[in-house]
Amino acid sequence: MGLIGASCGLIEILLALLMRKSSGFKRSLAWVVLMVAGCVIAVGAMELALLQNNFSLAYVAGNSTIETPTIYKIATLWGALEGSLLLWALLLCGYVGAAAWCFRTKINDRLVAWSLATMLAVCVFFFGLLIGPASPFDTLTSVPLDGEGLNPLLRNHPLMAIHPVMLYLGYVGFTVPFAFAVGALITGRLGEGWLVATRTWTLIAWGCLSIGILLGAWWSYEVLGWGGYWAWDPVENASFLPWLTGTAFLHSVIVQERRGMLRVWNLSLLLATFALTIFGTFLTRSGVIDSVHEFSASSIGPLFLGFFAIIVVGSVFLVGWRGDRIRSPGSIDSPFSREGTFLANNFLFALFAFVVLLGTIFPLLVEAVSNEQIAVGRPYFDRMLMPIGLALLALMSVSPMLSWRSTSVTTLAGKLLGPAACGAGTMALSIALGAHGVWPVLGLGLGGSTLGSAAHQILIGTRRHGWKGIIGRTGGGMVAHIGIALIAFGFIASTAFSEEGEFVLQPGDSASVAGHEVTFVGVEDYFDGPNRVVSAQIKVEGRGTFSPAITRYPTFGRPISTPSVATSWVDDVYLSLAAIPDEGMDRITLRVLIKPLVVWIWMGGALIGLGTLLALIPNRREISKEDSPSSEVQEAKL
């Protein structure tokens, strides 16, 4: 089985050589088929080994057990380092295969050929890891009777089965636009053609990454028991960084399509996005940074760092080399125009990404320079990113209302009145509901005006074109904006207005936090195999009975608390047990958190997914609009 992976890798190298001779483009497509087939066989073999409890494989023995439920056995493929690299390779093969299929008729185009070569070079790197330092198919000489099993945190919630796949679909998906950017730079053909072709790929990757990140947040909220969903943890940041640059790209690419501007910038964003996915993987996998996500630290860190360095150096070189040739024509006439706000949007996203990156690696830098150990935690990110976030919300409420080129102050005043009224109304409403503090209230207001302007755009679209008005890029984009506004509401309310209490309770005792009364009914103390589980029955007034639990696994150090959440549209009552009670005792220590509007975050995520889907549907109306003279010129160039 390992051999198959190896042969794939070798074939890739051969192929790359072929490409350099710029002959046999067609033949390379056949090699892609072989590579995909090899990878599918390798993944199939691994899944089979997991399902059949084949403990002669070190990976299966280390991460699975006989007792593991089937769904988690399948998910064990991406539960640890080697397997997750295998999943990465599989998804990469999927993307490369799909891209090769889509562009099979254009393979003789040198740009497409170079792009394919770039993608295959990435494949070679990953297959190289899989056959060399991170082989999932290492065998054990003495076969154990049962495996060790995954970290229990990774096998107690079905979200864990989906979150990594979505996240990787996002991460890996950026390979295709990256490859096309490289291809465009090498051939020096930097018209809009390649952008239009790759925008769809970027959008798919972006949508998956958005959902993957939010699923991770949701998992953290439902499983980890600390009551939060986002901690500015290095690994969270690592997934957030490509999202930020990717989002910036999705906006600035519109400017390039419409006005032919910002080409160097857009290319750089794509290159940076891909580089950041590799950098993120380096951070996650190398163990250089303390993180709750260190489920699979290993020694392949330096290899990822090397790959990252090659990407960065190569990108800088390519942009420097072709920089002059891609200097864009056209100019931005007024800051009060759609493109002006897109520029501001890109500035803010880039700054946001820079702060996140700096905060993440700063402890490493300080330690390298001065041997001091410092931490950069949540207070830093909250303080630094809040103004940027609020500015982005403000832009989201203004930008959709502006027209291209320039807008006069009078028209602006008319157009912005609606969103401004929505914003002010939201502020007044939030005050009436008990919100306090300048920044949270201002943030909620800006969220309200974002909703207002997005709803306004959707209304205009649907009034003009019926239900079709919501399909396509504008409609999808606005739906995604509404999703972001909901997330902003949920984030602000649950961060600024959460309340909590910790209580020691006997059966029959009640406690009250922020008007919610919880009553402790009793405990169930039982053994699930070798694991001791204590599950408490807690009655939440008006919401039913919930059972947070805490489990002690003999194979795992500290007990793991599994929270239980009584959700409603308004607020969540989050229950978690603070410590495992002594055996035979029924006194518990219960943490109760009241988190307003958390459920809005998950709804916002669903809307972002929906918006992405809507934006992916080709819209005849928009396509005809795009036939502007500038794109004709570009097509002529192609």
Next chain:
Amino acid sequence: MSRLQRYGWLSVLVVFVGSLAMAITNDDVPATIAERAYEIKANTLCPVCDGQNVLESNAPVAAAIRRQVDELIEEDRSDEEIHAYLARQYGQDVNAKPPGTGISSLVWIIPVLVAVLAVGVLSSSFKRWRSGRGKLVTDEDRELVRKLRDEP
């Protein structure tokens, strides 16, 4: 701007300023002991549990730090004194908020510098764009387009 619009904006402004004023006055509660303790615990990382603060962590050392913070507050120590004490006891990296002095102040300063620099570059390119307006298409470009179009 029509009269209606003017009234509209005026009322938006009134509601906006009113809400902000309410938000400020509502927030003006003196920091109680419980709030101070919460704030300090939220800004102190648990030394053994990878990025969680002591408020959230179930680890024994986190519980110990929570108790210590409560005791120190009762002894009437200031927030700064408590943070400094914890840093001496458990290392500087339990402090989730990097201090504004020494080398770690850079983490606060650099982003501001970068932002100012970027705004400078952007505004200068705006000036360049504005002065260069009207010369969007040069003869050279036209020649290039013509040549490419003529190609089979």
